[in-house]
Amino acid sequence: MAAYAIRRLLMLIPVLLGMSIIVFSIIHAIPGDPAEVILGEKASEESKQALRLELGLDKPWLEQYGIYMQNLLSGDLGNSIRTRAPIVEEMLPYLAATLELTVVSMLIAVFVGVNAGILSAWRQNSWFDYMSMLIALIGVSMPIFWLGLMEQWVFALELKWLPSSGRMNVRDPVEAVTHLYIIDSMLAGRWDQLWTVIKHLILPGIALGTIPMAIIARMTRSSMLEVMRSDYIRTARAKGLAQFFVVYKHALKNALIPVVTVIGLQTGQLLGGAVLTETIFAWPGIGRYIFDAISFRDYPVIQSGILVIAFIFVIINLLVDLLYAKLDPRIKYR
């Protein structure tokens, strides 16, 4: 197992290297001059040229790539072109914000999705099955920005239950230590802020979690249906085991194997693809960080941002594979 994990970790190196080359070539191939975008329409040609020289944008991209990789190996992700601040420091709060949101979204998605899937399978063709599968269908096809705006309208504006944007009560903030505000507010002993932080997480959490929730529900349902038809379940039933135990103890374990894969993939996707949710809920996450960087042609940030996301993505995949092996010992790790 350990050897397998290490081998998988080593395989990350070529993956990330290839990734960096692709990203680097693509962002340099898209038109648009960073100097122009940064300085705005108002800058003179001289200052644009000066900026290009300073940023090394006049060099061929292969050379730029070489310099970038050299710095990367010494742990330096470079400076943002736009804010001129070191990316390593700058990225951390964004990453933490996204991580917090993703974890909450996935908790919601997994809890609701798995349970809905199980119940739908258990009560196949019941009204509950039809309803939850209809909701799941709406869920996957719902535009996130629309869902987000509706949530804000209903829960923030009309009902006034939940805040519509941001991460905490900004009037009286807690000090950011880990940038995960749930943890930060507990560290500071600020239970009032912990409560507002949780409330701030709910609406974006649902918006972001809706699609994975729907996918997980459908996946769980079909996987459960398959397992329920298998012999060992029939045996368990024949033994007169209570339905609840048959479903939650015997069937679930096997049905979850493909679901785990889906959960892993979805988590990875949420980490990088939360731009819309982050925009609507003014959530300062990594998706918006990279998106802003793209519109400013902030090459070092785009490059580093995507690499970090890719890194997390492959790590999650690794964890999924390891979990897989644990859930089903028949799966041999080669």
Place this chain on the structure above:
Amino acid sequence: MRKWKSVAMSMIMAISLSLVGCSGGADPAQETSGGNTTQDGGTSQPAESAASTQDTLIVGRGGDSSALDMSIVTDGESSKIGQQIYETLLDYKEGTTEVVPALAETYEVSDDGLTYTFKLRQGVKFHDGTDFNAEAVVFNFMRWHDPNSEYKFEGDSFDYYNSMFGPPDNRVIKEVKAVDEHTVQFVLNKPQAPFLQNVAMPFFGIASPTAIKEKKEKFKEEPVGTGPFMFQEWKRNDSITLVKNPNYWQEGLPKLEKIIVRSIPDNSARLTALQAGEIDLMEGLNPDDLTIVENNPDLQKFTRPSFNVGYVGFNLKKKPFDNKLVRQALNHAVNKEALIQAFYAGQAIPAVNPMPPVLLGYNDEIQDYPYDLEKAKELLAQAGYPNGFEEEFVFYAMPVPRPYMPNGQKVAEALQAEFAKIGVKTRIESPEWAVYLDDTQKGEKDHIFMLGWQGDNGDPDNFLYTLLDKDTIGSNNYSFYANDELHEILSAAQAETNQDKRAELYKQAQVIIKEDAPWIPLVHSTPLLAGKANLKGYVPSPTGSESYANVYFE
């Protein structure tokens, strides 16, 4: 039995769903809205501010600042914060672009226009407790002026200084010297008419030399100035917090204890936050949402004086737009009033000239090309195209909303329909913003394009020369419009220090531009803002950023 179990399971489902839906059901007492006890998700404010009037202002805006060292930034979102922290030698009078004293109490200009002597205000201190004096002014200007300054940190460039006062090899400013503790003298290489207007720009705010020397690269994240508010905290892309400067030199100001400026990118979400009481003031209200604000007694609207121009430009490098008659014909084909009603909710005035009427030298005698399709066809016939054109022209429509162009694509579609009526067929293209700017600047792909300009410093030079002089082809003259006579007039106006004579020159310039019609000037829009009804003392500046020192809650 089985039935009971399935009911139990459905209950679990229902509970889990409702947990997700309404775990925020806090007690409603904390959720009063619109009043003094504003909430952010149900947290009540500290008792003393809840009891009396509110003393914290929360502003919502579309984007974050890039840095807080004003000299290295060029964006409006940065200068909005800069206005609170720093002060300039001169300032603009509230709500106008008229220059008034600020850190300098008086100034004298020599007859040749080459020496400016500023008498500085005494007893002013930076937020770090050090004295504001002539040395501090010299330090700041020399930092921007000297290409080898040791306080020009890695990656920094003083773009606004270079663009307003010339690049290192062609500086307007020759030297800046401290005559005594409270007198600073600027010696110029050549006269610059908008010099005082330029000095008043927020990008030339005076920073604490001690702080720059101590903090070095960190200064751009921990700014220190003399302004009414002091920097406290910056959470990137989330919020910037500023607190009252207790030692501010103006008696009784600022009136607020704290300002929090939040980034809420989506305009609709920002309005929701305002309505829900999470913010007190918002920038960038969609014209379409104006009625929501007007129908809500807890809210009020603000308008920013028009200081911009939105226009359709012709690419003079391409046929047939090198032909003046064709351009004039298309000018006749635009119904500006209808556009303003449809796309600006009436919050704009039709543009006749390339600069807004608030500026010096605006020529109000010029008549606009009236909306007249017959006249347009006549002009096309004169130009040799009685039946219009076979070719479909490329019309670049802005992909991003701007104050002067809230919805580029829709405006373009309206114009497309009008142009078609006189036989000019267009194909609308809207590439992504960076590409858009790149393409229009090169002028290879587009025939007609759409752009606009927001004034920087309250000077007509900043519109006419910057956008339409032949010198600026390749930078901001996207029309590739070159007229030698116009160039001479604009150059003469740059060197003229007598304001009346300058105004006269600019009036002549507008006549030439109107005749040549390199653009269809569309609108001067009045950007909309909204705030709580009890917010007082807020006066939006035409330049796009203003001090919150006078703002208070009733």
